[in-house]
Amino acid sequence: MGGMKWKVVAVGLAVLLAxxxxxxxxxxxxxxxxxxxxxxSNTEQTATESTSTAKEFxxxxxxxxxxxxxxxxxxxxxxxxxxxxxxxxxxxxxxPGGSEGDNVVKTRLATGDMADLVWYNSGSLLQALNPEExxxxxxxxxxxxxVADSFKSAVTVNGKVxxxxxxxxxxxxxxxxxxxxxxxxxxxxxxWEELMENCEKIKAAGIVPVIGSYQxxxxxxxxxxxxFYNVLQEVxxxxxxxxANKAKxxxxxxxxxxxxxxxxxxxxxxxNSDFLATDxxxxxxxxxxxxxxxYPILTFALENIQAKYPDKINDIGLFGQPxxxxxxxxxxxxxxxxxxxxxxxxxxxxxxxxxxIYVSPEGINAYIAASTVMGPxxxxxxxxxxxxxxxxxxxxxxxxxxxxxxxxxFLSPLKGPNLPQxxxxxxxxxxxxxxxxxxxxxxVEKQAQQLALPGW
Amino acid sequence: MTKLTERHYTYWxxxxxxxxxxxxxxxxxxxxxFFSLTRWTLTDWEFIGLQNFITFFKxxxxxxxxxxxxxxxxxxxGLKVIIxxxxxxxxxxxxxxxxxxxxxxxxxxxxxxxxxxxxxAKMMHPTRGIINQGLALLGIQGPDWLGNIKLALFSVAxxxxxxxxxxxxxxxxxxIMSIPLEYYEALQVDGGNNWHKFRYITLPLVRPAMHSVIIxxxxxxxxxxxxxxxxxxxxxxxxxDVIASIIYKQYQAGFYGLSTAGNVILFIAVALLGxxxxxxxxxREVEL
Numbered sequence: 136m137g138g139m140k141w142k143v144v145a146v147g148l149a150v151l152l153a154x155x156x157x158x159x160x161x162x163x164x165x166x167x168x169x170x171x172x173x174x175x176s177n178t179e180q181t182a183t184e185s186t187s188t189a190k191e192f193x194x195x196x197x198x199x200x201x202x203x204x205x206x207x208x209x210x211x212x213x214x215x216x217x218x219x220x221x222x223x224x225x226x227x228x229x230x231p232g233g234s235e236g237d238n239v240v241k242t243r244l245a246t247g248d249m250a251d252l253v254w255y256n257s258g259s260l261l262q263a264l265n266p267e268e269x270x271x272x273x274x275x276x277x278x279x280x281x282v283a284d285s286f287k288s289a290v291t292v293n294g295k296v297x298x299x300x301x302x303x304x305x306x307x308x309x310x311x312x313x314x315x316x317x318x319x320x321x322x323x324x325x326x327w328e329e330l331m332e333n334c335e336k337i338k339a340a341g342i343v344p345v346i347g348s349y350q351x352x353x354x355x356x357x358x359x360x361x362x363f364y365n366v367l368q369e370v371x372x373x374x375x376x377x378x379a380n381k382a383k384x385x386x387x388x389x390x391x392x393x394x395x396x397x398x399x400x401x402x403x404x405x406x407n408s409d410f411l412a413t414d415x416x417x418x419x420x421x422x423x424x425x426x427x428x429x430y431p432i433l434t435f436a437l438e439n440i441q442a443k444y445p446d447k448i449n450d451i452g453l454f455g456q457p458x459x460x461x462x463x464x465x466x467x468x469x470x471x472x473x474x475x476x477x478x479x480x481x482x483x484x485x486x487x488x489x490x491x492i493y494v495s496p497e498g499i500n501a502y503i504a505a506s507t508v509m510g511p512x513x514x515x516x517x518x519x520x521x522x523x524x525x526x527x528x529x530x531x532x533x534x535x536x537x538x539x540x541x542x543x544x545f546l547s548p549l550k551g552p553n554l555p556q557x558x559x560x561x562x563x564x565x566x567x568x569x570x571x572x573x574x575x576x577x578x579v580e581k582q583a584q585q586l587a588l589p590g591w
Numbered sequence: 592m593t594k595l596t597e598r599h600y601t602y603w604x605x606x607x608x609x610x611x612x613x614x615x616x617x618x619x620x621x622x623x624x625f626f627s628l629t630r631w632t633l634t635d636w637e638f639i640g641l642q643n644f645i646t647f648f649k650x651x652x653x654x655x656x657x658x659x660x661x662x663x664x665x666x667x668x669g670l671k672v673i674i675x676x677x678x679x680x681x682x683x684x685x686x687x688x689x690x691x692x693x694x695x696x697x698x699x700x701x702x703x704x705x706x707x708x709x710x711x712a713k714m715m716h717p718t719r720g721i722i723n724q725g726l727a728l729l730g731i732q733g734p735d736w737l738g739n740i741k742l743a744l745f746s747v748a749x750x751x752x753x754x755x756x757x758x759x760x761x762x763x764x765x766x767i768m769s770i771p772l773e774y775y776e777a778l779q780v781d782g783g784n785n786w787h788k789f790r791y792i793t794l795p796l797v798r799p800a801m802h803s804v805i806i807x808x809x810x811x812x813x814x815x816x817x818x819x820x821x822x823x824x825x826x827x828x829x830x831x832d833v834i835a836s837i838i839y840k841q842y843q844a845g846f847y848g849l850s851t852a853g854n855v856i857l858f859i860a861v862a863l864l865g866x867x868x869x870x871x872x873x874x875r876e877v878e879l
Contacts, residue, residue, distance in 0.1 A: 234843035241845060245633035263845050265632065350738075352826055409717045411738030411827045417719075552844030553652075553829075560828035565740065574651050581646055585846045587630060587637075 190222030195485045197225055199474070200240070201254035202232035206438050209302055212505030217492050223485050225252075233353070234552075237263075244269050251480040252489070254301055257289035257473045258545035263586070266297045271476040271483070273297060278491040286513035289470040289545040298473025299494045302502065303510035305434040305469045306455070306530055307361030307542060313452045313525070315342060315428045323454050325461040327396065334405045337428045345400050346427035347410030347562065348418035355558035357431040358400065358456070362393035364465040364540040365458035374546035380583065380590045385572035394568035396456070397561050411563060423447040431456065433469060434510060437526055441507050453526040455533060465538035466530065470545050471513055548586065551578030627852035636848070643852035652829040652837055657860075660833040663748055663819075664812030670752045671759040671808045672801060678756065679763025680793060693764070697757040704754065708821025711750045712737060715822075737823055740830035747822050747831060751815065759804045766800025767793060802872040809868065813861050834860070 201207075207227065214225035228250055230239040237260070243249045244264060253270070255261060264270075272295045273279055279287070279296060290298035309330075316322070319340055324330035334344035349355045366373055369389040376382035384390045400406060407413060407427060419436060421427040423444045430436070434453065441448050455466035474493065476486050492498045499517050508523050511534055519531065533539050544550045551557075554575060561571035583591035627643055629636040647653070682693050699707070714721045715736035723733030736746040774792050783791070816835035819825065825832035825840070838853035 234840075237845070238843060241633065268634075349827060352824065409735065409738065412715075412717050412735060552840060552846075556652075556826060556828050559826055563827060565828050565830075577649075577651060581650075581846075581849075582844065584642075584646065585630065585844075585849060 190220070192482075192485045192488065193222035195223050195482050197223055197252055197480075197482060197486055197489055198228055198250035199225055199252040199254060200228045200230060200243070200250040202236050203229045204232040205254070205301070205435075205472075206442075206506060209502035209506040212501045213493055213498050216498060216501045217489055220492060221485070221488055223489055225489070240264065247479060249477045249479065251477050251482060251486050253475045253477060255472055255475060257286070257298060257300075257470045258542075259548045259550045260544070261290060261297070261473065261475075262292060262548040266292045266475070267295065269475075269478055270297045271478055271480075271486075273299070273476070273490070276487065276490070278494055281494050281496075281514050281516070283513040283515060285468075285541065286470050289541065290473045290475075298475045299490050300471040300513040301474055302471050302506075303508060303512050304471050305510050306453070306533075306539075307357055307363075307433055307467045307469060308431070308453045308455050308530070309361075310422060310430045310432055310434070310436065310526065311452050311454065312422055312425050312428055313450050315425050316452070323452070324457055325464040326457050326459055328459075329461075330457055331399070331403070334400075334403070334429070338405060342425070343407045343421065343427040344405040344429060346413070346418045346421050346430040347400075347406040348413045348415050348430075349411050349559045349562060350413055351415040351418075352555035352559050354415055354418070354432060355397075355562050356554055357433065358397040358562070359393035359554075359558055360542055360544075361431060361456040361467045362396060362458075363543050364455060364467045364538075365392070366390050366543075367540045368458065368460075368463055368465070374543060377543070377579075378547040378549055378588070380580075380588075383572075383576045385569060385576050391568060391572050394561050394571050397558060397571075398564070398568045401562050401564055406562075411559075419443070423450065434526065434530065437509050437524065438507070441524070448524050448526075451524075451526050453529040455538075463538070465540060466533040467542050468539045469542055548588070549579050549583055551575055551582050553578045623851050623854060626848055627855045629848045631848035631851070632845075633847055639848070643849045644856070646849055647852050647856060650837065652832050655829050656832045656834045656837045659744055659831060660813055660815075660835075663744060663751075663815060663833060664809050666745065666748045667751045667755065667812045667815070668805060668808035670748075671756050672804050674752065674756050675759030675763050675804055676797070676801065678760045679767055679797075680789060682760065683764055683767045693760075696760050699754045700757040702754065704817045705821045707750065707754055708818045712822045715746060738827060740827055743823055743827065744831045747819055750822065751812075751818050754818070755808065755811070759808060762800050762804050762807075763797060766797040770796045798875070805872060806865070806869055810861060810865050813864065814857070 199210075201210075210227070214227075217223055217225065230236045240249075240253065240255060241264065249269070255264065274294075274296045279299075282299060286300050286304075287296050290296055311323075315337065319336055321333050321336065324333050337344040347355070366387075366389045370376075370382070370387060373382055373387065373390060382390070384394070407421070413421075415432075415436075416439075418427070418430055418432075419440055422430045423440060424447075437448070437451065440451060455464060457464050474490065476483075476490065480486055494514050496514075496516060499512055499514055503517075503520065508519055508527060510527055510530055511517075511519065523531070557566070557571050557575050557578065560566040560574075561568055566574065580591060626636065628638060628640060629643075630639050631637075650656075678696055682689055682696065686692065715723075717723055717733065717735040717738060720736075722736070726733040734742055737743050770792065774796070775788055778788055778792060814835060815833060816839065819831055819833055819836055820839065823831045825836040834853065834857050838850045838857065841850040841853060
């Protein structure tokens, strides 16, 4: 009987321990998150103590919701500047990135529980947030005069402008390892044909020509999306026609070409053998270590490389996905995300002041001083420093030559949600390019109907 | 008619639980039937009849989704029924380390599904994962567990079985323990061996437990989502998509009405498969 009793006690203890372990872990996360906000408010407090004169917005705290993937160095520096000048404190709330983050943003908007300032994508994803209902129209604000028109068009809905740029623009491009290029005596390709020839030589040297990281499925889209500069050269009206249900990927040869390039890289055996199980972080490692020569990706990857492999960042160069003409080798640009102003904010004047400083030359310079420049800014009159990294220099060259075009998602509200998976299928031989394009057209049709767009 | 004095308690005691059940279960269930007929943005809705159901059935990956859901439910529930029975039987014998082994078998059930999924996804990496590196030591070239589209769903199913078989085993142990010892003693007197004990006493009399395991694991398999999402996100491509992950992706895309329609369809499918299965199984149970 005594033994029985002990057993009961032991089981009870085990249950208790498990319960405690559960509490402990959840308790930990909550303290760590409060710690991060704690430190930020600490620095803010010391900043206010150092100045004694009363400021216009003393005591106002604005909340800003952003994803946890983006670098916060620049933002924090500008927030500090804003506090020194106006007394407005900025409290950053973090959310996950990707579509999990979209859920958080949409749900918080729908329940009226949104932060004052919202850091979110521009282009097609913004359209899905119903900006006219949720955000303040900034069209008539004087500070918008500083913002470049190319960015404004990506945050304009029905003629109203809703956002200021979060930081610098990025590109969808091929990052390449310059050391591999040097060792094999290769030069930057200006046509798709030349690029494929380079890949053959790299493969013959026993190096992976193109790094595929389709485990992180959005990265599979780059070969298609970064080809859009070439699409626009052949069919300048593709974006409008696509939105109006007049042009399809499957029936527009220039657009279908992107799917074909995606398939060609796989068929010719240029990908790493485990490309379906390789993720984004591993791919970056392969690129900087020279196990792979090219990685088609969004250039915000440069920030991750800078953070993780700072001594290798100068080995990385960049070129746009080439088309068929060597004279017209351009780059597809991704506009920076926007910062939007919640219509339900309690501090409208303070928030407008906050935005004004954020896009002022003073604000941008504070941003540049605190972070590595990763691309051109969408604000007029900004001089980039001379010590920018080589890949960004390559990017600026395309800008100066006028050979850039925005990606499709900044010209059309349509972007089918299943594109990552469809690109994985085409990029791994499960579907032909034409089947993939047709599947994507159906996916877009579904989205257009859900958005209730005219003409679908 | 029963008098109040015979019932001991008044029906009012049911009210708190009833309200919670109504507000958090019945009400959302009925609302979802309604919203499945609308184009819904969470704040605004527009009635569009059966359009969502038509769109859902036109979904490209739907056929893969239904097929995968069935394969997954049958594989995981079948393996859990068989392995659970063998483990349960073994853990009811007079092994010295029986109690210790019982907790070992049950342990994976206590872990977070997402953590298990993320950990196994790393371990199943074709070149860098510990499983294939271990196989390489033995001179075996391991497969691409999650990258091979023919294998990926079964890899996930195996992890599901590893994680869920503990619960099945516990249900079996309870079932076996409830069989009166007299039956075994009678068989021993008649000269039966261990196999006879298992075949003629344990197996028929453990049926109620087995049916619970079948029903629970089959319905669990039909609705399965978290492990698949943590390990493959339905990929590569759509190769491991199940109905629940297709619905989730539609929800992520902001198609709330459409994903609600998908949930209604999943509910009906689970009911259509689950109820007849339950009827069939309960009919065959033997009274102890």
